[in-house]
Amino acid sequence: xxxxxxxxxxxxxxxxxxxxxxxxxxxxxxxxxxxxxxxxxxxxxxxxxxxxxxxxxxxxxxxxxxxxxxxxxxxxxxxxxxxxxxxxxxxxxxxxxxxxxxxxxxxxxxxxxxxx
Amino acid sequence: xxxxxxxxxxxxxxxxxxxxxxxxxxxxxxxxxxxxxxxxxxxxxxxxxxxxxxxxxxxxxxxxxxxxxxxxxxxxxxxxxxxxxxxxxxxxxxxxxxxxxxxxxxxxxxxxx
Numbered sequence: 001x002x003x004x005x006x007x008x009x010x011x012x013x014x015x016x017x018x019x020x021x022x023x024x025x026x027x028x029x030x031x032x033x034x035x036x037x038x039x040x041x042x043x044x045x046x047x048x049x050x051x052x053x054x055x056x057x058x059x060x061x062x063x064x065x066x067x068x069x070x071x072x073x074x075x076x077x078x079x080x081x082x083x084x085x086x087x088x089x090x091x092x093x094x095x096x097x098x099x100x101x102x103x104x105x106x107x108x109x110x111x112x113x114x115x116x
Numbered sequence: 117x118x119x120x121x122x123x124x125x126x127x128x129x130x131x132x133x134x135x136x137x138x139x140x141x142x143x144x145x146x147x148x149x150x151x152x153x154x155x156x157x158x159x160x161x162x163x164x165x166x167x168x169x170x171x172x173x174x175x176x177x178x179x180x181x182x183x184x185x186x187x188x189x190x191x192x193x194x195x196x197x198x199x200x201x202x203x204x205x206x207x208x209x210x211x212x213x214x215x216x217x218x219x220x221x222x223x224x225x226x227x228x229x
Contacts, residue, residue, distance in 0.1 A: 034216060043206065043221040093160070104150070105217060107160040
């Protein structure tokens, strides 16, 4: 199957700093990438849909100025958590869709963010 | 709004026991349905999917799921589980041609030898 890689897998930062998480599709071009957030013992909550070359579409309740998403190329999307606070601590997962498989997503390994 | 409900949050089974994990969704139109699995320390990966056709779908590792439209259900089954099936299982729905998947809360399965 298609491979999606996230980096970093773990990051610890101080409150007020910004953190960037990268999501790369390694062996395919991803016109669409998705960012999910997973709280402990809960499901994946879609944060935003990222389309290459255009602005991301955010889900209701997700602050676009806080969670900046950039999808500059067909193989890379980035999520920047700006001015992070402890409540932003979570597990962030990206996924990407190949053009040939409508609906099916391939997931990155996730990035655990801890804000002190 | 679309939603996905997984009834069992934790399931504990012995090896060779049969498994059925429930999944119900709320949407009246055309749906694409998925089961994803996350083994400890690994990525989410696709177990099986239903787009159209035969409502009984066979996936990897001996899993199958049945789409029952009248019940808005897509339950996952395996006749005989193994210790290696210990993982978290997520049901997901892509409905109405929307671009995104909606996930259920997940079911954590523990299989004891």
